[in-house]
Amino acid sequence: MAKYNLRINGNAQTVDSSDVDKPLLYVLRELKLTATKFGCGLGQCGACTVLIEGAAVRSCQTSVADAGGKSIVTLEGLGSPDNPHPLQTAFINEQVPQCGYCTSGMIMSAAALLSANKKPSEADVCSALDGNLCRCGSHVRVIRAVMAASGQRG
């Protein structure tokens, strides 16, 4: 059983796994960090997006071995009701989620965008989120929320 040292939402975490290929998604969910969702297991839908060293990454396509030694942020670590991330505030204000299953991945992808591009255009937002699928059709609200979170009215 190999041990992997991860930094998750600012906390050092040692994870045991007999399988080097175990995806980070299942490591997180076993730690009760269930904001990060399983959607396809193929890296096609974005529901499992987390930040690794600040970059938006599909946790279903990242092995525990590859995540070892890295700093990982999930939606739970991005902000809380007492200290929300601007994207969380904006998603709530804009009443973005319907079922909300894609929301975590949307916010994490958007967080990576905003850390690289403080004032994205709507086209930048669509481009950054094009790999995040939503079936309920919340897209226009997502765009509006990301623009609002960046201090721009969508």
Place this chain on the structure above:
Amino acid sequence: MNAPVKNPCFSRRAILKGGALTVGFALTGSPANVIAQGAVAASRTLDPKEVDSFLAVNGDGTVTLFCGKVDLGQGLRIAIPQIAAEELGINVDKIKFVEGDTELTPDQGRTSGSNGIQRGGMQIRQAAATARKALVDLAAQRLSVKAEDLIATDGEVRSKAGGPGITFASLLGGRQFELKLDPKAPLKDPASYTIVGKALPRPDVPAKCFGTHIYIHDFAVPGMLHARVIRPAAVGAKLISVDESSIKHIPGAKVVRVNDLLAVVADDEWNVIRASRELHAQWSEWNGLPAQADLAAALRAEPGIVDETLVNKGSPAAQRPDGAKVLSATYYWPMQSHASIGPSCAIADVRADSATVWTASQGTHGNQTTFARFLGLPKDKVRLIYLEGSGCYGMNGHEDAAADAAILSRAAGRPVRVQWTREDELGWDPKGPPQLIAISGAVRSDGRILDWRTELWIPKTTRGLPNIPLLAPEAAGLDHVTGVNPGLISQNGDPSYAAESIQVIAHWLKDAPLRPAPIRSPGKPANCFAVESFVDELAAALGADPVEFRLRGLKDPRAIEVIKRTAALMNWQARPYQGASRNSGVARGRGISFVHYKHNETYVGMGMEVAVERASGRIAVERVACAHDCGQIINPDGVRAQVEGSILQTISRVLMEEVMFDRSRVVSVDWASYPILRFSAVPKIDIELIDRPTERPLGAGEAACTAVGAALANAVHDATGIRLRTVPFTPERVKTLLNSKA
């Protein structure tokens, strides 16, 4: 942002204290609490004729609503409390909401057909009105005053003249209402509404944005096994053999087999995934699916078709007047998947004498009978508890996953969580059936429709079927329902416009190639696509403006208003369709459609502006305008979200979606082979909601879907002169038509 209603799904407690029911919720996140508290049954009535079934006045000044309809993301968790709070006279933040639990909520029917508010909500409105009248009468007795001098407000009954009131809790004195729902209990005058009609925030939204909302996928019970069902290699294949040694190297992984229901289980989720990938199983050959390329034509020739005339108004004239235009056209809508982002998931704990099933089903109550039957248990020993899943737009895989979990739990002797894969979801969710629609008709030179005849080739719903047949009981060889249920897919086959004669004929098919089920606004996106495209074809044949042509045939002022408002949103200038302007590489056009949903519900006008890239055949929807009249609006932001979602989801269905299959199985089983709409294809959307507070509230979850296909096809016709009659409007299909026209 405040959250007036706490999520009740997660932990619940129903305790009878001196006859008075108090229900408390706490979002603790501890599965043990759910088990312990969920197991406590409240001895209260669930009879939907009784007020106590729907609401309880609690000692702490709150009111609990027990709602048989569930929130699937469409906002009932706020809309239903708004209705009840308004009618009772209490603040909405004093309302607690319990949904879809067969042991706690009355059976209000499935949350489908866009009837959560128009049926479920209205039952609760009447229960609340009955309760308010009872509370006011109690106060009148106690104060020795006339009931008409009193008013219920802010959770109290007070004199209209002012002064302190008596709280609901103290009036009821720890008792239940013990009252039948009074259909004549007076309802509040909508002019006095202070809660209904407000865009109050949905209470589940903050938790969904902080990652603390507990979906069925996130729920767990102690001692639970993780399971993956191994689907057959072909739709009708039988299991020949399983090599259990193929997974013996995976810690804790075991095979569970009940006839052809094959699964692997393990304590650890990743290990069970590995086992499901590595298990060797042999299945029989099966290739009973029809050839996909011939499917549309083959529907006409299926054996056992039963014809039924659904609409027969007027009679076609023996001779058409001079100048009449006579047209006919055939339209096709393919099989489509619900394509939820999270594959189906469920948890079941089945014991020798009882079963508890946590499910994202739209119909926990209806499934009680189904589950009791295949589990061989009395109905009252089977409890289904709703927990929200990933988007539910009809009868998708949620109930199949629940049946998987139930049968596997019984076989394994432990609680079991079943999680479907992406391949399971797109491959095995029940599908929207294929629909072939032929329309012929004639129009007089002045725009009057003479005769109209629609023929539908669609599967017939088996009468009285509580559910579609579920995969697991079938595979396991258990007693289960058989039949077909694609939903009410024959509605809106006729136009809303005046005509000398209208006929709609259903050619009922026995089944569909893949197990059919209702999918958002069942059948009607296709029927309205055909009808409203054909209306445009008639208008084009006359050289008439599509808006003027439609208005000429309508008398209903609400219908006329949504069309006019849609046209105004689009800055519509009257002209005939422009046809192809051949010089540009990108052709632009506009289209409109109108639907009166089921001919007695919501009115929708839909306008679209599209750009068609000639070289690639790619259609970009650039702008959508929609005027929407669903009568009394309970929560305008909730309605708006539903209309936005209906538009975007249906643009996706119309432009991109078709289930692909070979002779054995579905082959479009990932997002590359079953693509859906992405951000880069999202148009600008303008929605105008028409609120009619004195009209009955109508559904808003489906109607807008039905107007999308024709508005899009009509816009492409305006841009290019080509008429798209087969969904999806893929670039290849567009290019072929453009080339054949050139």
